Amino acid sequence: MSKVEAKNVWKIYPRGNVVAVQDLTFTCNHGEFLAILGPSGGGKSSTLRMLAGLEEISRGEILFDGKVVNHLGPAERNVALAFESYALYYRLNVYENIAFPLRARGMKGKEVDEKVRFIADMLELGPYLKKLPGSLAGGIQQRISLARALVRRPNVTLLDEPLSHMDQRVRHEIRARIRHLHDELGLTTIYVTHDQAEAISLCDRLLIINEGRLQQIGTVEEVWNRPANKFVAYFIGEPTMNFIPGKVETVQQVVILTSSGKRAFSFEPHTLPEQYVGAEVTIGVRPQQIEVSREGNRTNTIPGTVKIVEFQGDRTVLTVELDDLAGSEVKAVVSAQERYVEGETVWFYFAPSIIRLFEEERLIL
Ligand code: ADP
Numbered sequence: 001m002s003k004v005e006a007k008n009v010w011k012i013y014p015r016g017n018v019v020a021v022q023d024l025t026f027t028c029n030h031g032e033f034l035a036i037l038g039p040s041g042g043g044k045s046s047t048l049r050m051l052a053g054l055e056e057i058s059r060g061e062i063l064f065d066g067k068v069v070n071h072l073g074p075a076e077r078n079v080a081l082a083f084e085s086y087a088l089y090y091r092l093n094v095y096e097n098i099a100f101p102l103r104a105r106g107m108k109g110k111e112v113d114e115k116v117r118f119i120a121d122m123l124e125l126g127p128y129l130k131k132l133p134g135s136l137a138g139g140i141q142q143r144i145s146l147a148r149a150l151v152r153r154p155n156v157t158l159l160d161e162p163l164s165h166m167d168q169r170v171r172h173e174i175r176a177r178i179r180h181l182h183d184e185l186g187l188t189t190i191y192v193t194h195d196q197a198e199a200i201s202l203c204d205r206l207l208i209i210n211e212g213r214l215q216q217i218g219t220v221e222e223v224w225n226r227p228a229n230k231f232v233a234y235f236i237g238e239p240t241m242n243f244i245p246g247k248v249e250t251v252q253q254v255v256i257l258t259s260s261g262k263r264a265f266s267f268e269p270h271t272l273p274e275q276y277v278g279a280e281v282t283i284g285v286r287p288q289q290i291e292v293s294r295e296g297n298r299t300n301t302i303p304g305t306v307k308i309v310e311f312q313g314d315r316t317v318l319t320v321e322l323d324d325l326a327g328s329e330v331k332a333v334v335s336a337q338e339r340y341v342e343g344e345t346v347w348f349y350f351a352p353s354i355i356r357l358f359e360e361e362r363l364i365l
Pocket residue numbers: 013015016018019020038039040041042043044045046047
């Protein structure tokens with residue numbers, strides 16, 4: 001078993017009095033692949049280093065399998081680590097670097113050899129085993145660091161941007177192998193990245209952190225469909241979610257106030273509490289969920305003029321200015337087969353189920 005819990009954890013760096021992590025509480029379950037995602041400076045690495053036992057916890061508790069580990073170092077916590085900086089042993093060859101955590105635990109001979117060769121094979125390091133790491137490219141050194149982390153079965157595997165120095169092709173390949181190893185070896189993995197595509201492709205659940213604060217934790221589907229706040233809504237998804245100012249008209253209807261009056265959008269059968277009627281809100285709609293057509297003869301539609309058509313190979317992104325809301329641009333994703341031209345009028349249909357509403361920052365629908 002290796003369940004990891006953070007309870008009201010804070011990190012305050014005395015130097016500069018920086019509050020890097022604030023009151024962070026979450027659980028990573030046994031066997032889970034949890035991705036910690038957030039912008040640079042958000043507190044991801046500080047969190048991971050506290051989990052690893054490399055950084056003192058200012059306040060709060062970290063528990064492994066229900067036991068507080070605050071006072072334990074990395075070895076006692078039995079965690080495997082790989083960071084953006086590789087921290088390899090430059091006087092040992094690649095083979096011995098990977099073998100190091102096994103030998104440190106008293107493993108010998110054939111068992112070491114089997115494990116090292118298995119992981120080296122997985123991460124395409126076979127040709128380099130006899131070389132010294134210093135002579136190899138950054139991307140390869142990072143793979144060695146990753147191999148060293150993945151060679152054994154620790155309580156928890158902690159990876160901080162472990163693919164950042166690899167080129168695009170290698171990165172895609174290696175990330176698939178990391179996930180495969182996680183499943184194969186039954187690991188519990190916490191993986192830090194600022195790259196949402198990487199996080200989404202790897203994880204069981206996402207933890208989103210910004211300015212040291214937990215924004216949301218959930219499956220990709222939960223976070224994508226029901227972002228807890230506008231930060232998450234904007235941070236997850238490409239192109240980003242559209243935000244349009246609106247006003248709650250009834251418990252099942254929101255309106256956009258336009259130059260020509262009101263345009264109503266129903267979110268029936270969903271219902272808001274009565275207290276929100278009259279509230280100024282932000283309507284959130286995902287570009288991928290908008291239905292675009294050349295006719296507007298139904299409810300929940302709004303017309304606009306196509307400003308930009310971006311053909312992206314597998315899809316086309318339209319940037320449309322709403323006709324009766326000057327300066328308001330909305331993006332929609334359509335299939336690559338559909339042909340739209342700049343200047344033409346299109347109608348956006350917002351199905352009731354895709355409408356999200358935010359009051360201030362917080363999701364209310
Ligand atoms: P991330 O990994 O998400 O980019 P970090 O955890 O590295 O974020 O940093 C969070 C904040 O803490 C940043 O403002 C960063 O400058 C600050 N910070 C990180 N390490 C230290 C340190 N050793 N001393 C002082 N401030 C630090």
